[in-house]
Amino acid sequence: MAVEGCGKCIKYLVFIFNLLFFFSGIGILAGGAYLASQQGGYGTLLPSIPVASAANLLIATGVIVLIVSFFxxxxxxxxxxxxxxxxFLFLLLIFILELAAGIVGFIYRSDIEDYVTKDLMAGLSNYNRTNEGGLTDAWDLLQKQEMCCGVSNYTDWNVTMLYGNMNSVPASCCKGDDxxxxxxxxxxxxxNPSVYTTGCKQALKDDFDKYLFQIGALGIAIGLFQILGMVFAMVLYTQIRNQGEFA
Known part of the structure; x- marks a missing residue:
């Protein structure tokens, strides 16, 4: 027996909510793909910060949201x-996981700079070494895109023996077309060298702060949306059960 009256309105609200929830899943998938494309090239530089894992987590979350919205x-x-x-239970589980991830991210957000500094300094000495092609390419990509050189500044490269010269920096530090x-x-x-003198640490930290803020804002919006969906689902569930008992 189909629900009537207020229950029918709730039914349509739940259906519309899940349609919107489906599109939000697509948005989360797109966000994960965007994060992977923007920061994936730096993954070998930052082993302490699982950038690729964060992108994969968003992609996995998007897939789960699509499945849940189908139910x-x-x-x-x-x-x-x-x-x-x-x-309802799937939605509640996702909400709890999102809340836990947000709390952990908030607690450890101040440690990002320390992790970035430690990983970048460790990577300097391995630049251009045998079997370190991925790290070398990541350093070159970072310095070209962010127009920076070294960790805190370009003199950090004095820990390496580039081209047999302790006074050298990678070509990716050079300004302009040279x-x-x-x-x-x-x-x-x-x-007054013709290379970028500003370090890459601050640029990376600024990028992470920006992405964390965007993800946090998206998470809050989706979380509020999920609470609304859980309320609608439980109201409709109760209506259907009550109607079945008194039919």
Whole structure:
């Protein structure tokens, strides 16, 4: 027996909610893909900060949201209390996991700079070494894109023996179009070198702060949306069960 009156309105609200929830899942998937494309190239530089894992987590969450929204839509359309309860429990689990992740992220957000500094300094000495092609490419990508050099500043490269010269920086530090292999040779002994002098640590930290803020804002919006969905699902579940008992 189909629900009537107020219950019918709730049924349509649950269905509309899940349709919107489906599109939010697509948005989370897109966010994960965007994060992977923006920061995935730096993954080898920052082993202490699992950037790729964060992107994969968003992608996995998006897939789960799509599946859960399917249960919600089908449960509302069929007026099936079992599917509605499954939807409610899945939604509650996702909400709890999101809340836990947000709390952990908030607690450890101040440690990001320390992790970035430690990982980048460790990576300097392995630049251009055998079997370190991924790390070398990641350093070059970072310095070109962020227009930076070294960790705190360009003099950090004095810990390496680039091209047999302790006074050299990678060519990716060079300004403008001068990207020849030797453009960074000996620049650490020059008072005003033609390379980027600002370190990459702050640029990376700013990027992480920006992404964390965007993800946090998205998480709060989705969390509020999920609470609304749980309320609608439970109201519809109760309506269907009560109607079945008194039919």
């Amino acid at each position: 919600g839509c089908l449960g509302a359309y069929k007026e099936n209390p079992c599917l509605l309860m499954t939807f 990207m020849s292999a030797d453009c960074g040779d000996g620049v650490l002994s020059i008072p």
